[in-house]
Amino acid sequence: MQNNLHPSWTPPQDFIQVESQVTGVVVYAPRPESAEQDQARSYACPNCGANIAYDVAAGGVACEYCGYSAPVQAKQVGKSAENFEFTLEAIAQSSQGWGVQRQILHCDSCGGDISIPDGTLTATCPFCASHQVNVVASVEETLRPRFLVPFKITPQQTRSLAGEWLGKGWYHPKELSANTVLQRLTGVYLPFWTFNTRVRARWRAQVGYERTSRQYNARTKRWETRTKIVWRWEDGHVRLNIEDHLVSGSANRHISHQILNRLLPFHLNALVAYEPDYLAGWQAQAYETTLTEAWEIGKRAIREQAKKACHRDIPTSHVRNFSMSADFTDEAWRYILMPVYLAAYQFEDQIYQVMLNGQTGVVAGQKPVAWLKVWLVIAALLAPGVFLGLIGLPLLMVGGIGVISIGLSIILFVVGVIISFMLYNQARQSEAK
Amino acid sequence: MPDQTSQTEIITESQTLWHTDRSPSGCNHCQRVFLLPPSHDGTNCPLCRRGTLEAQPVRTRPADPERLLPFNISKQDLSTAYEQFTSGVWIKPEDFSAEHLLRRSVPVFWPLWLVDCNIRGNWEMEAGFDYQIESSKDYYEGGEWRSRKQIEDRIRWEPRVGVLETRVDNTTAPALEENDNRMKMTGKYQLNQAIPFNPDYLGGAYLELPDLNPEEAWPLARPRVDQTAARMCANAAGAQHHRNFTIQARYDNLNWTEFFLPMYATYYTDDEGAPQIVITNGMTGTVQGPRLASRKRGMRIAGILAAVAGAIFLLALFGLLIALILPPAGLIAGLLGLLGVFIGICAIIPAVWPGQWNRKQEGPRITNPEGERR
Numbered sequence: 001m002q003n004n005l006h007p008s009w010t011p012p013q014d015f016i017q018v019e020s021q022v023t024g025v026v027v028y029a030p031r032p033e034s035a036e037q038d039q040a041r042s043y044a045c046p047n048c049g050a051n052i053a054y055d056v057a058a059g060g061v062a063c064e065y066c067g068y069s070a071p072v073q074a075k076q077v078g079k080s081a082e083n084f085e086f087t088l089e090a091i092a093q094s095s096q097g098w099g100v101q102r103q104i105l106h107c108d109s110c111g112g113d114i115s116i117p118d119g120t121l122t123a124t125c126p127f128c129a130s131h132q133v134n135v136v137a138s139v140e141e142t143l144r145p146r147f148l149v150p151f152k153i154t155p156q157q158t159r160s161l162a163g164e165w166l167g168k169g170w171y172h173p174k175e176l177s178a179n180t181v182l183q184r185l186t187g188v189y190l191p192f193w194t195f196n197t198r199v200r201a202r203w204r205a206q207v208g209y210e211r212t213s214r215q216y217n218a219r220t221k222r223w224e225t226r227t228k229i230v231w232r233w234e235d236g237h238v239r240l241n242i243e244d245h246l247v248s249g250s251a252n253r254h255i256s257h258q259i260l261n262r263l264l265p266f267h268l269n270a271l272v273a274y275e276p277d278y279l280a281g282w283q284a285q286a287y288e289t290t291l292t293e294a295w296e297i298g299k300r301a302i303r304e305q306a307k308k309a310c311h312r313d314i315p316t317s318h319v320r321n322f323s324m325s326a327d328f329t330d331e332a333w334r335y336i337l338m339p340v341y342l343a344a345y346q347f348e349d350q351i352y353q354v355m356l357n358g359q360t361g362v363v364a365g366q367k368p369v370a371w372l373k374v375w376l377v378i379a380a381l382l383a384p385g386v387f388l389g390l391i392g393l394p395l396l397m398v399g400g401i402g403v404i405s406i407g408l409s410i411i412l413f414v415v416g417v418i419i420s421f422m423l424y425n426q427a428r429q430s431e432a433k
Numbered sequence: 434m435p436d437q438t439s440q441t442e443i444i445t446e447s448q449t450l451w452h453t454d455r456s457p458s459g460c461n462h463c464q465r466v467f468l469l470p471p472s473h474d475g476t477n478c479p480l481c482r483r484g485t486l487e488a489q490p491v492r493t494r495p496a497d498p499e500r501l502l503p504f505n506i507s508k509q510d511l512s513t514a515y516e517q518f519t520s521g522v523w524i525k526p527e528d529f530s531a532e533h534l535l536r537r538s539v540p541v542f543w544p545l546w547l548v549d550c551n552i553r554g555n556w557e558m559e560a561g562f563d564y565q566i567e568s569s570k571d572y573y574e575g576g577e578w579r580s581r582k583q584i585e586d587r588i589r590w591e592p593r594v595g596v597l598e599t600r601v602d603n604t605t606a607p608a609l610e611e612n613d614n615r616m617k618m619t620g621k622y623q624l625n626q627a628i629p630f631n632p633d634y635l636g637g638a639y640l641e642l643p644d645l646n647p648e649e650a651w652p653l654a655r656p657r658v659d660q661t662a663a664r665m666c667a668n669a670a671g672a673q674h675h676r677n678f679t680i681q682a683r684y685d686n687l688n689w690t691e692f693f694l695p696m697y698a699t700y701y702t703d704d705e706g707a708p709q710i711v712i713t714n715g716m717t718g719t720v721q722g723p724r725l726a727s728r729k730r731g732m733r734i735a736g737i738l739a740a741v742a743g744a745i746f747l748l749a750l751f752g753l754l755i756a757l758i759l760p761p762a763g764l765i766a767g768l769l770g771l772l773g774v775f776i777g778i779c780a781i782i783p784a785v786w787p788g789q790w791n792r793k794q795e796g797p798r799i800t801n802p803e804g805e806r807r
């Protein structure tokens with residue numbers, strides 16, 4: 001409907017005409033900020049037409065052939081990045097997943113149509129090799145990534161960082177060559193949900209207080225100190241302000257959450273408003289864990305924090321019949337992308353995953369373990385105790401020296417068992433998915 | 434000021450109006466003008482009860498009124514309503530009874546303007562959109578967590594601007610200077626139950642004529658027209674709420690018609706013989722008016738109690754004299770003295786209470802056009 005009702009009047013800038021439900025009334029609303037950004041975009045060099053991609057060192061899109069470079073015009077928003085409420089619409093739309101199974105993306109460079117799989121935000125045109133960035137497939141505008149942390153670690157730096165990481169630890173096979181991994185580290189923007197909430201937790205429990213008294217024991221004819229616990233019902237409340245609680249949006253079957261958690265933290269102060277330029281030439285994944293699923297995961301962790309806070313509020317360690325309620329208010333979420341380098345490598349018929357935090361350079365992953373080395377070390381740790389015990393047994397015949405030897409052997413054995421257990425766990429974790 | 438298309442004319446006292454057999458009569462005390470049923474000239478004005486209604490010319494619109502709300506309350510309902518109204522006043526004037534109120538009640542239709550106009554201009558507002566959010570409350574007991582979902586309603590406010598060119602029909606506007614006061618007295622009407630004006634519905638009711646002409650009523654009507662426009666703009670934007678609505682518009686093709694609302698007017702006289710007007714909403718039965726206590730009766734009761742107290746006190750003094758001879762009589766004399774003092778103190782209550790009660794009767798009352806409270 002044209003504004004011919006009142007020709008002398010013009011709407012403010014950044015207002016666009018929207019549908020009116022009443023005849024005779026023309027309505028203008030602020031232009032949605034993201035409408036332009038979300039258009040699918042192709043990346044070809046304006047100078048030479050070659051393929052261009054985001055260059056971490058240059059901080060913008062760059063052409064490796066002619067040297068063209070353009071910085072990304074994105075606003076750093078940090079932790080003040082907009083949060084969204086848990087509206088019923090957002091919850092319903094998030095649970096529908098990321099649109100259709102496969103989408104057709106039209107390449108602006110060569111005009112070809114590319115079929116891209118569900119959840120893929122970037123693609124490379126198979127006809128002209130130009131990079132494509134597409135986030136328009138989401139059913140709901142707010143469920144498109146609005147913010148991201150850009151890569152700070154260059155692909156070149158990943159080699160040294162990963163090499164350093166691989167060199168650490170004596171219990172890995174010597175044959176594990178750094179090069180096998182370094183060749184395959186791929187930068188991927190992974191989906192994350194962040195949650196803010198306020199929690200008001202009320203607890204009620206029987207709290208025990210120790211009462212010490214001196215009493216005369218007629219049987220032993222001695223004064224004895226007795227400690228008694230007096231139980232009392234008590235209640236209280238604590239408040240928690242949770243900010244930026246991070247939950248991975250990737251499914252555990254694709255990305256190991258255990259390894260991903262070891263990459264944390266990401267510094268959210270570096271959050272920038274989403275710009276497709278950052279994704280040019282890089283892989284990016286959309287969420288697989290829906291908003292409600294992620295919030296359930298986040299909530300489980302947050303309410304355990306609240307439970308710990310309630311226990312801290314109780315003045316003694318003697319607690320029984322503990323119950324509590326956690327009232328969540330002002331829950332808000334963000335859907336963001338985080339920079340991670342991923343690699344998978346094969347060693348002795350086994351696939352191992354390695355990840356590198358693209359912002360901080362922290363490396364975590366699976367490393368094969370040379371179990372022979374581990375068992376030898378464990379044997380060495382237990383041997384002194386066993387050996388001293390074997391010596392101590394015949395010495396028991398002699399007298400006191402045997403007792404000392406047996407006592408010392410028990411201590412050495414226990415210490416050996418503890419260290420062995422820790423070592424074993426560390427080795428297991430190194431291999432764990 | 435937009436152009437007023439409504440035309441007013443002088444209607445003489447001998448002319449009838451609006452296809453009825455009624456002609457105008459005015460109160461020679463409060464200046465209110467009514468269309469009376471035939472042969473009601475010379476009766477008391479139902480809204481001031483001080484003057485009489487006499488035939489007179491009036492300047493008004495000869496075109497028929499547009500709508501009226503019919504009476505919904507019968508005389509039986511009125512009787513119950515007046516019983517409730519008069520109960521609870523301790524020392525009432527003798528004239529203040531449900532029976533008197535019922536006998537003197539007169540049905541009156543009082544006027545509002547209905548204004549139709551074209552409106553054309555640009556507007557801006559904050560449009561409010563309802564939405565719901567999901568929250569939760571989790572419980573930990575016996576080593577297990579349970580979660581309970583909670584749904585909260587919220588409003589999202591967003592700016593909207595636009596242009597408007599439409600016709601707004603049937604916006605109500607005051608037709609009486611004392612409109613706001615009258616509305617306070619009657620309470621709200623369900624205006625959506627109005628029917629087209631038909632003289633058959635008037636019965637024996639008095640028809641009060643507007644004392645504000647459309648030119649005077651327009652400044653009062655315009656904010657209401659703007660409110661209607663605001664609702665239209667909110668609807669157009671798909672919003673459920675709106676706030677901070679502003680509009681710069683031209684209003685033209687104004688059309689004014691009358692809209693009549695039903696009420697009963699009755700009265701009782703206070704201590705001084707002044708009529709106290711009581712109004713009843715003809716649709717809902719809400720009764721409003723001053724519920725005065727009688728100072729005169731209060732003083733009379735106080736006087737009787739004081740006399741009784743004095744007599745008992747004298748008796749006590751006499752008992753004291755007897756006590757000089759017969760000491761046990763002193764006890765009785767003392768008790769009598771205390772009783773006399775108690776009754777004497779109690780006598781103050783009926784003397785003071787009516788004044789205190791009357792001071793609290795600060796609700797809306799019928800005023801005359803000059804604003805004098807009766």
